[in-house]
Structures are given as C-alpha cells and as structure tokens.
Amino acid sequence: MLRRGETARPVCAAACILLVLLLLDHSSGAVAMLGGIKEVGNVSNSLEMDELAKFAVDDHNSRGNSLDKLSFSKVVSARTQVVQGTMYHLTIEVQEGGNPRLYDAKVWVKPWENFKKLEEFKPAVTPSTFTSADLGTRTGIPLTNMRNCGPSPGFQTVPTNDPNVKEAAEHALKKLQQSSNSLTAYELSEIVSAQAEVKEEDVVFDLLLKTKRGATEEHFKAEVQRTVDGAWSLKHIKAQ
Missing domain, CATH: 3.10.450.10 (Nuclear Transport Factor 2; Chain: A,)
Incomplete structure (x- = not known):
C-alpha cells in the first residue's frame, strides 16, 4: 500500500527490461539473448542472404573503396546478432580483378523502419597455409x-x-x-x-x-x- 506523498513505480518496469533483453526469434520460436550471435544455416540457398550480400557489395562499390569493382559470387557464411533490429555478419566471396576474394561485411537491418545500412566491409582474415x-x-x-x-x-x-x-x-x-x-x-x-x-x-x-x-x-x-x-x-x- 502506498503512503500519502509516495510516487507509484510502474509494476511493469522489470517486465519491460526483460523484454528488451529477450527478443523472440520468430523463425525458430526460440528466445535469443540481446547481442547473441547465431549461425544461419543453408546460406547457399538463401535468397535473403544473397540480397543482403549484394547490397553490401554494391554499397561498398558505390563508395569507391576498391580499385577494381567487386562482383558478387556467393555467401560463404552468415550469422545474425540481435541488436535494435538485426546485425547480419556475412562472409562473402567476390570477384576482384578476375580473382576470387573473401570479404567480411556487417549489415544492420530494422525492417519496421525500412532501414538497411552497411556497417563494415573489409577483407576477410583467413589463415595462410604458407610458411x-x-x-x-x-x-x-x-x-x-x-x-x-x-x-x-x-x-x-x-x-x-x-x-x-x-x-x-x-x-x-x-x-x-x-x-x-x-x-x-x-x-x-x-x-x-x-x-x-x-x-x-x-x-x-x-x-x-x-x-x-x-x-x-x-x-x-x-x-x-x-x-x-x-x-x-x-x-x-x-x-x-
């Protein structure tokens, strides 16, 4: 019971915090922690991943960051991270100057705002087999x-x-x-x-x-x- 002069604190505060930390993954029905990274399976047959990768390559090309324009080949791997929306971590194979290259990209997507942004695009760090x-x-x-x-x-x-x-x-x-x-x-x-x-x-x-x-x-x-x-x-x- 509140005493005279006390301000009521919303009962739902804890629930709101919990909802921010726990977001529902509608594709699997599982609950994913905020910031947790999950592998995306079967990327070779995912039109969604292809579209995101092409967006990343096109955006990178438009900024004039490469001496040779990159041409999208395929998505090698993909992971998702729950943020304010979804951050997609992609490893993309491209053609650069006639040679295959691997790049790592991060694409931030907020579907309800029709928002899509390339956050990062850089050569993939792959361990060399040469000594x-x-x-x-x-x-x-x-x-x-x-x-x-x-x-x-x-x-x-x-x-x-x-x-x-x-x-x-x-x-x-x-x-x-x-x-x-x-x-x-x-x-x-x-x-x-x-x-x-x-x-x-x-x-x-x-x-x-x-x-x-x-x-x-x-x-x-x-x-x-x-x-x-x-x-x-x-x-x-x-x-x-």
Whole structure:
C-alpha cells in the first residue's frame, strides 16, 4: 500500500527490461539473448542472404573503396546478432580483378523502419597455409615441392609483413624505378594486399602496392616471381 506523498513505480518496469533483453526469434520460436550471435544455416540457398550480400557489395562499390569493382559470387557464411533490429555478419566471396576474394561485411537491418545500412566491409582474415619456408627466401630452405607436400595450388592470401613479401615488393619497386624516366624516386608507402602461389620450381607473388613519388601517390599491381635458386624477376607491373 502506498503512503500519502509516495510516487507509484510502474509494476511493469522489470517486465519491460526483460523484454528488451529477450527478443523472440520468430523463425525458430526460440528466445535469443540481446547481442547473441547465431549461425544461419543453408546460406547457399538463401535468397535473403544473397540480397543482403549484394547490397553490401554494391554499397561498398558505390563508395569507391576498391580499385577494381567487386562482383558478387556467393555467401560463404552468415550469422545474425540481435541488436535494435538485426546485425547480419556475412562472409562473402567476390570477384576482384578476375580473382576470387573473401570479404567480411556487417549489415544492420530494422525492417519496421525500412532501414538497411552497411556497417563494415573489409577483407576477410583467413589463415595462410604458407610458411616463410614455402615462400622460399629463408637461407638454406628450398621451395616446397608441390608434388609431395606443402600448400594446395592456387593463389592464397599471405601476410603483407612477411619478409618474403617485403622483398618481392622491393624488387618490384626497383624495377619500376629502372623503367621510369622520372628523376624522383618511388617510395613504398604500403603493401596493401599480397597473395602467393607456390609451384614446383618457383613462387609467384601478386601484390597491390601503394607508392609515393614526391607529392604524388599511386597504386600498382605487380606480379613478382622467385625461382628455386633465389633469382627474382618482375613478370609485370601496372598502375591501377
């Protein structure tokens, strides 16, 4: 019983807090905790996930964040997170410059407001199956013989801070300078991305380099090869 002068506190306060923390997952009938992340099954046959992934790719392209326009291929995996609406965590395979790439995206959706926003879009962090020994520039360590062991064929993402990658970038920059008529030297600002393919007799690096020449910043796509005897060669380099 309330005494004179006391203010009544709504009885439903606790219930309101509970409703904020516990939201109903209508697709399964289960109750999901706010902020909890759940896997989405059978993404390969989900038109909803495809539409969200295409939205993410299109939005990313419209911002001019990539040198090459990305082309949607498929959704690799998807998870949902209950927020004020739903946050979709997507891993998307795209085609970039003719090569397959993986990106992680976050798309925030509030259906009752017809709201959809790309919160994040970045290259997926995938562990490389290559070691420094595979990349072949450690003293006394030969390149992996692909017939017997080592990583599977094809280009794979490798760390941009790997010493082998850095040496490949330096070789590309050296050859670029030699072929240039400019008296101003090229400086390496950043190795934006790096992939490598290990073969029986060599390793090929596919690099995206950000360079500086005076006050001018440029991007170059370079492919550098290293043979089993340690010889470097620049296969091609072009401005992006």
